[in-house]
Amino acid sequence: MDYRKFGETYYIRLDRGDEIIGSLLDVCEKEKIQSATFSGIGGCSSAEIQTFIPESGQFEVRNLKGMLELVSLIGNVVSDESGTLHHHTHAAFAYKENGEHHMDAGHIKSVEVLYTAEIELRPVAGGIIKRKSDPETGTGFWDF
Template identity: 75%
Template sequence: VQELKGMLELVSLTGNIVSDDDETYFHHTHAAFSYKQDGEHHVAAGHIKSIEVLYTAEIELRPVIEGRIRRKYDPETGTGFWDFGPETD
C-alpha cells in the first residue's frame, strides 16, 4: 500500500459503484496521479481505497439505464463479481 501526500494532480479516475442484494455499496476504482518529486515528474496509479480532495476534482458518475448491475458473492473465489440480472423493484 502506497500513500501519496502533497500537491498531486488527478489525471484519470475510472471504476464502478455497485450494490449487493441488501443495498450495501461497493466501489472498484482506479486512479492515476501526477506529481513532482526532487524536480522530476512522476506518475502513480492503481486501486484507490480512499481519497481526499482539498480543492476540486471533476468526477462524472453515469447511471445504468434500463437494467441493473449488482455485486454477487462467489464462494469459490471468495470475491464479488458483477451480476447482470433483470431489473427488479
C-alpha cells in the first residue's frame, strides 16, 4: 500500500494481497481521521459480501473468488464513543463464471486485492461524525 495527501484528500493505492477495509482503517488510524467517506475501483481476488435480512436480524454472506473487477466501492468510516473506527462499505463486482458475465454487490466485510485498487479517502471537514448503535437492528448509524 502507498498513499499521498493532496489538499484535504488522501489517494490510496493498494497492491496484490492487500485487504481493502483493513488498509483504509489503518490509514485513518495513522492519520488520526475520525470520520471520512471513500470511493474506489480495482481488480480483486476475493470478496465477502453481506446482505442484511431484516426479518432475521442477520447478514446473509456470499464469498466470491477469482478475477473480480471492482467497478464501484463506496463507503464511510466513523468512530464510536470509545474512539474505535467502524466502516460501512458497499461494492459492486463484475466477473466471469462458466463463460458467462455476472455482477454481484452488497455490504462488504472484506476484499482482497488481486492487481491494484485505487481509493480516494475524503475526511469530513469542519466536524466529526460518530457512530450510534441501534439496538433494534444491531447495527450502527451516523450520530451528529
